[in-house]
Amino acid sequence: MxxxxxxxxxxxxxxxxxxxxxxxxxxxxxxxxxxxxxxxxxxxxxxxxxxxxxxxxxxGLKHGRMSPQEECLIIQLHARWGNRWSRIARRLPGRTDNEIKNYWRTHMRKKAQERKTDMSPSSSSSSLTYQSCLLDTLPTIISIDGGDTHDDSSCIARVFKSTQSVMDGYPMEQIWREIEAPSLLGIDEAGKDKTCSSSSFACPLLTSTTSTxxxxxxxxxxxxxxxxxxx
DNA sequence: AACCGAGTCAACCGCGCGGAC
DNA sequence: CGTCCGCGCGGTTGACTCGGT
Structure with missing residues (x-):
């Protein structure tokens, strides 16, 4: 043999x-x-x-470009959790951690390059910052994690709606420039995230516990x- | 038409965690 | 209690595509 x-x-x-x-x-x-x-x-x-x-x-997987709502959500969740892609993916129905990771890397690289070539101080002159936007919308997300929200789809809708209204008129350009300092948000990056572990917000088709x-x-x-x- | 660089995405790798024994 | 094994996660790589020159 x-x-x-x-x-x-x-x-x-x-x-x-x-x-x-x-x-x-x-x-x-x-x-x-x-x-x-x-x-x-x-x-x-x-x-x-x-x-x-x-x-x-x-x-249940989605393929194709991220919607603006998904982009906003990714930005917010990344600010909160950092590179916890699988966790972020659970908040984005039909998206995988790999997809989100790739998306983030692609855009971050691009924006980092842009920033390098565009270090002019005038670019930060706006008094409205992404982080201030984030502070407005963050409670929405936190309430989803912490509270026992029951209707997943309505949660998603609410987040999208609130982010959209806040981000309205706020260029993605600037967002990417400002997202590098999540600590400014007072977010606990140690990420104990006790609240979310029990969250029922995950996409039913994507949770790793879907043996059923x-x-x-x-x-x-x-x-x-x-x-x-x-x- | 050919070349080149940037962007995109699928897939691999290494590590850490948790359960079984 | 220690070891082993399987799984999941995050980081990285490489192939492919597309648009510009």
Whole structure:
């Protein structure tokens, strides 16, 4: 018997692999990834399978550009929690931590570059700052985390609404310039965040505790129609 | 038409945490 | 109580796309 240890496959997923993974997850659930990886016949690690599922195949995921509301929410939540992408993602239905992380990095890099070339003091002349906006809207978010709000969708709507009104007429340009000092907000970056751990605000389709996901969800197979497609 | 740089996004890696034994 | 193992998270990388020159 030749005991050649087969190399685990890496790199982009094929349509066939996606299909295999989806079938296996349908059968066994999305918790035991090592097991799923084994029984699926995919020559992939459990980790890789989980990542593919969470970031691409999971039903309910949105793909495409962030809406202005989502952008605002990301800014606010990042100011509050820092790089806790998974936590931020739970507040954004259909978005993954990876997506948000990528989005943030892309924009931060861009804005950092812009700032480098634009260090003129006049740029900070505005008396209205993003942080002051944030202080206005923060209670809304905190009330969601802390209070036992029950209706998720109405919570989202409220946050979006309040952020939108506050951010109205406030250029994203300036926002990005000001977001580097979240400590100014008096936010406890140690992030104990006791309140949010029990929050019921998370997207029902995205929470990591969705072992009870309804496998009959038709979206899955809509998605399977165009696996791996880029936008 | 070819080249180049910036932007985007999927995927990998390493680490830490928590549960099982 | 200590060790092992699986999972989740955050950071990073690299391939691909697109727009400008």
């Amino acid at each position: 030749v005991t050649v240890r087969e190399e685990m496959r890496k790199g982009p997923w094929t349509e066939q692999e996606d299909l295999q993974l989806v079938c296996t997850v349908r059968l066994f659930g999305d918790r035991r990834w090592d097991f799923v990886a084994k029984v699926s016949g995919l020559n992939r690690t459990g980790k890789s399978c989980r990542l593919r599922w969470v970031n691409y195949l999971h039903p 996901w309804d496998y009959s969800c038709p979206e899955l197979f809509c998605k399977m129609g165009n696996p791996g497609t880029r936008m």
